[in-house]
Amino acid sequence: MKNAIIETELLCKSFISDGEINNVIKNMDLKIYDGDFTVIMGSSGSGKSTLLYALSGMDSVTTGKVLFEGEDITRLKEKQIAKLRKEKLGFVFQGINLIPNLNIYENILSPTYKTKAERKKIDEKIDMLLEKMDLTSQRKKFPNQMSGGQKQRAAICRALINEPKVVFADEPTGALNSSQGQNVLDIFTTINKEGQSVVMVTHDLKAALRGNRIIYLKDGRIDGELELEAFDEETATEREEVVYKFLKEKGW
Ligand SMILES: Nc1ncnc2c1ncn2[C@@H]1O[C@H](COP(=O)(O)OP(=O)(O)OP(=O)(O)O)[C@@H](O)[C@H]1O
Ligand SMILES: [Mg+2]
Numbered sequence: 001m002k003n004a005i006i007e008t009e010l011l012c013k014s015f016i017s018d019g020e021i022n023n024v025i026k027n028m029d030l031k032i033y034d035g036d037f038t039v040i041m042g043s044s045g046s047g048k049s050t051l052l053y054a055l056s057g058m059d060s061v062t063t064g065k066v067l068f069e070g071e072d073i074t075r076l077k078e079k080q081i082a083k084l085r086k087e088k089l090g091f092v093f094q095g096i097n098l099i100p101n102l103n104i105y106e107n108i109l110s111p112t113y114k115t116k117a118e119r120k121k122i123d124e125k126i127d128m129l130l131e132k133m134d135l136t137s138q139r140k141k142f143p144n145q146m147s148g149g150q151k152q153r154a155a156i157c158r159a160l161i162n163e164p165k166v167v168f169a170d171e172p173t174g175a176l177n178s179s180q181g182q183n184v185l186d187i188f189t190t191i192n193k194e195g196q197s198v199v200m201v202t203h204d205l206k207a208a209l210r211g212n213r214i215i216y217l218k219d220g221r222i223d224g225e226l227e228l229e230a231f232d233e234e235t236a237t238e239r240e241e242v243v244y245k246f247l248k249e250k251g252w
Contacts, residue, residue, distance in 0.1 A: 004067075005166060005197055006032040006055055011064035013050050013220075024050045026220040027064070032166075032199055037192045037231070039211030040201045041252065047220040048201040049094055049170050055199065056089055056168045057081045086111055090159035092169040094201075096151050098143040098158075104130075105139040108157045122161070129157040132187060134180075148175040156184055160191065167191065169200040173207050185210050189231055205247070209239050216250045224250050 013025040024047045032038050032055065040048050053059035054066055057073045065072045068088075073081060085091075098107050105126060112122050130136045133153040143151055152175045159167055167188070173181035181204070189210050192198045202208055214226040226246045228239065 002033040002036070004031040005034040005069060006030075006199075007065075007067040008055070009065040009067070011051075011054060011066060012062045013047075013054055013059075014062045024220050025054065025061075028220070028222065030055075030215070030222065032197065033213070034165075034197055035192075035195060036213055037188070037198045037211045038200070039208045039214045040199065040217060041203070041208060041214060041247065041250075042217030042223070043252070044203075046217040048217055050220075051217065052168050052170055052199065052201055056091060056166075057085060058091070086162065088165045090162060090164035090167040092152075092155050092159045092167070092172045094170040094174070096143075096148075096155050096175075098151055098155060100143055103140050103142050104135065104146070104154045104157075107143070107154060108161055111158060112161055125161060126157070129160060133157055133183070149177065149180055152176055153180065153184065156187070160187070164196065166197045166199060169198065171202055171204075172200065173202065173204055178206075181207070193230070205240065205244060208243055208247070209236060214243065214246065216247070216252075218250070 008028050008030045011025055011028040012023065014021050014023045040051065042048050054061050057066070061074050066074050068084065073084065099110060102110060108126050108129065109122065130139055133156065135150060135153055135157070138146060138150055152172065156172060172184055176184060185207055188198050188200065200207065200211065208214055210231045212228050212230050215222055216224045226243065
């Protein structure tokens with residue numbers, strides 16, 4: 001039996017704009033399993049980003065619960081949520097969100113602890129991540145001096161630096177060319193094989209293949225899901241056919 005690291009109970013999220021209520025997530029019961037690479041898909045506006053924000057405690061919910069390791073995080077105080085986010089969660093946002101007045105090295109360092117003993121290890125890890133993401137030459141640059149793809153990759157380094165239990169990523173390959181996108185996906189696949197859970201929103205079929213579970217959202221509800229074996233490069237072609245068929249049936 002798989003263990004749910006995150007679980008929602010009757011989760012609802014609504015927005016009010018121009019005096020009208022927009023119910024974006026509707027009574028959702030969802031389990032995210034520990035060690036899974038979960039992919040969330042669905043058409044634009046179906047509620048994917050909103051769901052990711054709710055699952056990760058980045059935004060409040062309207063009603064319902066979000067349990068992280070059994071604890072309802074919708075009831076935590078801001079300080080407790082901030083602690084949870086720093087220690088156990090990593091994020092790659094759709095809008096990137098790098099801190100503009102810090103250079104790339106400082107951006108990646110920003111969510112870490114900075115005791116002297118830890119610092120050397122962290123620095124080594126930053127070097128390793130920068131190298132993997134082809135950003136070594138960019139470490140002193142500020143976000144406004146970098147391309148969209150470079151910023152996206154820097155945001156991924158920052159999300160991974162604390163080795164979070166769960167990495168949330170909202171279209172992490174959106175701003176990248178195909179080979180950069182594959183690099184990022186390879187990193188997610190590797191950290192997932194090493195035990196970290198990944199929850200990724202994507203529109204991209206190649207990215208979706210990396211998941212072992214694909215959840216399809218429609219109008220704020222789960223419209224279907226597909227379970228797969230863990231990703232393996234050797235069976236990628238057959239896997240692509242299965243995923244493509246599932247998505248087509250869902251109207252993707
Ligand atoms: N802060 C907000 N205030 C008001 N409405 C919002 C807010 N955030 C999202 N929405 C609305 O909620 C709905 C779902 O938005 P969401 O960003 O979750 O969609 P999505 O599935 O991530 O779409 P995309 O694929 O385009 O990123 C949309 O109708 C959007 O306009
Ligand atoms: Mg979105």
